Amino acid sequence: MTKNGWWWIGFCGLVFFSPLIINFAYFPKSFLEAGNHWNLTSHEFLQELNTARGELDVRIYTNKFFWAGWEMLGVGLTALDSHFLFFEGDINPFRSTNMAGVAVPAALGFFIFGWYGMRNKHRLLILGSLLLAAGLSVVYRDAFYITPRIPLILTVYAVCARGFAYLVRKHPKIAMLLVLIWAWQEIEFYHFANNHYLKILGIMP
Amino acid sequence: MKVKFYWLLIAILILALTARFYRISTVPWSLNWDETTFGYSAYSLLLTGKDEWGTTMPMQLRSIGDYKNPMYAYLTVIPVKLFGLNEFAVRLAPALLGSLAVVMFTLTALKFLGSKKLAFFAGLMLAVSPWQLQFTRGGADVGVSTFFTISGITLILFNKPVSAAMMLAGSMYSYFSDKLFIPIMLPFLLRKRKVIFLAVLLLLSLGSIVTYFSAGHKGKIFMTTLLSYQVQEEAVNKLKSGDSLLLYQLFHNDWGQRARMMADRFFNHFSPSFLFAEGPQDNRQKIWKMGMMYWPEFILLAGALVFADRLKIKNKRLLVIWTILAVIPSAITKDAVHARRAINLVYPLMIWAAAAGGYILSITPGKLRKVVAGGYFLIWILAIGFYLCSYYVWTPIRTAKGSGGWQYGYKQLVYFVTPIAGKYSQIIVDPYYQGPFSFFLFYQAYPPAKYQTQAKLIINDELSLGESPGFDKYLFRTIYWPNDRSLKNTLFAGPPERLPEKDIDGVKAKILDRIYFPDGEIAWLVVETI
Numbered sequence: 001m002t003k004n005g006w007w008w009i010g011f012c013g014l015v016f017f018s019p020l021i022i023n024f025a026y027f028p029k030s031f032l033e034a035g036n037h038w039n040l041t042s043h044e045f046l047q048e049l050n051t052a053r054g055e056l057d058v059r060i061y062t063n064k065f066f067w068a069g070w071e072m073l074g075v076g077l078t079a080l081d082s083h084f085l086f087f088e089g090d091i092n093p094f095r096s097t098n099m100a101g102v103a104v105p106a107a108l109g110f111f112i113f114g115w116y117g118m119r120n121k122h123r124l125l126i127l128g129s130l131l132l133a134a135g136l137s138v139v140y141r142d143a144f145y146i147t148p149r150i151p152l153i154l155t156v157y158a159v160c161a162r163g164f165a166y167l168v169r170k171h172p173k174i175a176m177l178l179v180l181i182w183a184w185q186e187i188e189f190y191h192f193a194n195n196h197y198l199k200i201l202g203i204m205p
Numbered sequence: 206m207k208v209k210f211y212w213l214l215i216a217i218l219i220l221a222l223t224a225r226f227y228r229i230s231t232v233p234w235s236l237n238w239d240e241t242t243f244g245y246s247a248y249s250l251l252l253t254g255k256d257e258w259g260t261t262m263p264m265q266l267r268s269i270g271d272y273k274n275p276m277y278a279y280l281t282v283i284p285v286k287l288f289g290l291n292e293f294a295v296r297l298a299p300a301l302l303g304s305l306a307v308v309m310f311t312l313t314a315l316k317f318l319g320s321k322k323l324a325f326f327a328g329l330m331l332a333v334s335p336w337q338l339q340f341t342r343g344g345a346d347v348g349v350s351t352f353f354t355i356s357g358i359t360l361i362l363f364n365k366p367v368s369a370a371m372m373l374a375g376s377m378y379s380y381f382s383d384k385l386f387i388p389i390m391l392p393f394l395l396r397k398r399k400v401i402f403l404a405v406l407l408l409l410s411l412g413s414i415v416t417y418f419s420a421g422h423k424g425k426i427f428m429t430t431l432l433s434y435q436v437q438e439e440a441v442n443k444l445k446s447g448d449s450l451l452l453y454q455l456f457h458n459d460w461g462q463r464a465r466m467m468a469d470r471f472f473n474h475f476s477p478s479f480l481f482a483e484g485p486q487d488n489r490q491k492i493w494k495m496g497m498m499y500w501p502e503f504i505l506l507a508g509a510l511v512f513a514d515r516l517k518i519k520n521k522r523l524l525v526i527w528t529i530l531a532v533i534p535s536a537i538t539k540d541a542v543h544a545r546r547a548i549n550l551v552y553p554l555m556i557w558a559a560a561a562g563g564y565i566l567s568i569t570p571g572k573l574r575k576v577v578a579g580g581y582f583l584i585w586i587l588a589i590g591f592y593l594c595s596y597y598v599w600t601p602i603r604t605a606k607g608s609g610g611w612q613y614g615y616k617q618l619v620y621f622v623t624p625i626a627g628k629y630s631q632i633i634v635d636p637y638y639q640g641p642f643s644f645f646l647f648y649q650a651y652p653p654a655k656y657q658t659q660a661k662l663i664i665n666d667e668l669s670l671g672e673s674p675g676f677d678k679y680l681f682r683t684i685y686w687p688n689d690r691s692l693k694n695t696l697f698a699g700p701p702e703r704l705p706e707k708d709i710d711g712v713k714a715k716i717l718d719r720i721y722f723p724d725g726e727i728a729w730l731v732v733e734t735i
Contacts, residue, residue, distance in 0.1 A: 196444055
C-alpha cells in the first residue's frame, strides 16, 4: 500500500475511534454551548488588572491589551499540551471522560514518530498550522476547550496518521506494538465510557 | 572586536550573582519550613556537631520526618557562623552555587555547541532563567545539588574523571532527584577512564548510597512517588459495582493507572503551559502568570523541534538522552508536574534553544540578521521585565499564605511572642500552617543541645510529614477554643479559623495582636487567657 493509503487508514482510524465521538454522542449540546467571549471590560478581567496595578503599576504590562494578549497566549499554548490532547482532554466532564484526550495516549507515540519522520519544511508547515489553529481557538473564545480547537485536533490527527504511515513502512514492528497498545487503550476507553462514565457523572444509577 | 571567553564567563557570573543575590533576604518574603529546618540543622551542627535529633555528622537528616539529604545543611554551617541564623545565611549557599552552576553550564554548552557565541547566549539565558532562579534564590536543596550535577557533567565532558566523580558524589548527598538522575545518566555520559571515575564516585557516595536502604528513605520514596498512589475508595467502589472482578483487574488495576500517570507526568514537563504559560501549581514553585521559561524562548524551542536534525550540536544523542532522563525523577512522583524535581531539564533545553537561535540566524539573509536578533532580544527583555514585576511584587503577595505557600507570618509571630513568653505558663501554637516548631527554633536560635533532648515528632500517617508536639513551654497542637479557653495564663497563637474573634470576650481572653498576610487577611491571632 502507498504511504498515502496508510495515512488515510491512520487518519480515519483516529477520527472514527476518537474519544470525542463518545462525548459528542452522549452530550452533543455541551459541544454547542457558547463559551465566554473575551471581554476586556468584564468585571473579573478588570479586577485582576486593577489589583495588579495597585500592587505595581508598570503601564507597559498593566494595560488592558498587554494583559489580555498575555492571557490569550497562555490559553492558546495550553491547546498544545499533551495532557489535553492525549491524556485527559477538556476539563468539562461532559466534553471529556478524562480517560483520554482527543485521542488515547498511545496516539502520542504516533505523533512523535510523525513529527520525527517529517521533512523540515513539513514540520514548519505543521508547526505553523498548529500555532495558527491554537491561536484561532482563543482569539474568539476564552478557554473554551474542544469546539474552537477542532482545526487543531484534526491537525494533530493528521500528524499521528503521518506517524502511523511512517512506522508501518519503516519500522513495522514498532508500528505493530503501538497499534496493539492503541487498540488496548481504545477498548479500555470504551469500557469506561460504556460502563462507568455516566454513573460517575451521576446521570445513571 | 574579539572578547576572550573568560571575560564572557565573568560577565555571566556577575549577571548570575546579581540576579540571585538582589534582595535575597526579602524576596521570597519569608522562609518556608524546609529552609528553617535546614538552617536549624546547620545551626545544630555548628554548635554541637550533631543534628537536632542528636545524630553525630548525619548522612541524612531526619528533620521533619522527610529524611533530607545533608549537603545543604553542611554547606550552611559556615554562613550561619558568619552571618547568624537568618534568611541571608540560609539562602547563601544555593544562591552562590546556583550562580557558579551558570558558569559551569556555559562550559557544558560550549562542549555541545562548539561556538563561544552560542555558549555565551545559552549561559546568558540560564543566568536569568526563571526556572533556575526560583530554586537558587529561595533556599532549596536543589539549588545546591544542581551545581554539583552540572559541574560533574561538565567535568566529564572535559575528561576530568576524578573531579567529576567528586562533584557528582556531592550531588548524591544533596537532593533526592539527583540520586536517581545521576545513576541513570552515567552510562550515557561515561566514555573514557570509566574505572577510576566509578571507583571515586562509589567511594565518595557510599554514605549516600547506604541511606537508599534506610527505613526513612524507603518511607520518603513511598510517600513521594506513584508507588503509594491508589484510587480513592469511593471511586473504587463505583468502578467495582459496574464490573466483574476480572474486568476490574483488567482495566482499573493500580499499576495500569500508575503507568498512564507516569507517561502523563513525563510529557507534562514539555507542555507549553508548564514551560511558558502557567508553570506548576505549587505556590513555592510558581511565578504568577508565567511558566518556567520566558515565552520568547518558545520560538527557539519550537525552532529546535523543527530543525532538530540540522542543528549544529556535538553529541546530539547525549543531549536527547539528557532531555529525556532529566524528567524521570519528577515523572514518577505524585505531582502532575514539578519544576524542582525536574530542574536538570533546564540545561538541555537552554542548549537546544541556543542551538536553534544560532541556526535560525544562520539561515536568515544577511541584511535581516540584525533585525531578527534585535527583535528577539527586545521581546526577550520585555518578557524579563514582566518576570521581574511578577517575581518581586505580584507573586509574593499571591504565594505567601499557608503550608503550600511560603508560610508568611511565622517570623512576625515569633518576634511578637518571644519577648512576652516569660509571662505565661504555656504557649500553644496551632500547626494550621504547618511546622510552627521549626520557625520558633529558627528565629529564637533555640540552643540545639537543649532541643536535642526534647526532639519528638508526631506523624499522623505514612503519607504525612511530622510535627513537633513542643519544647520548653511551647506546645504545638490544634487549638479547640471551646475547651481551650478555660486554660489559665496561657498564650494562644492560631488562625481565625481556630480562634474565632467573636468568641474572645476581652475579659477572660484578650487579643494581643493580629498578624496579617500581605493581602490583608488575618494570618495569626495572638490571644492570652487570664
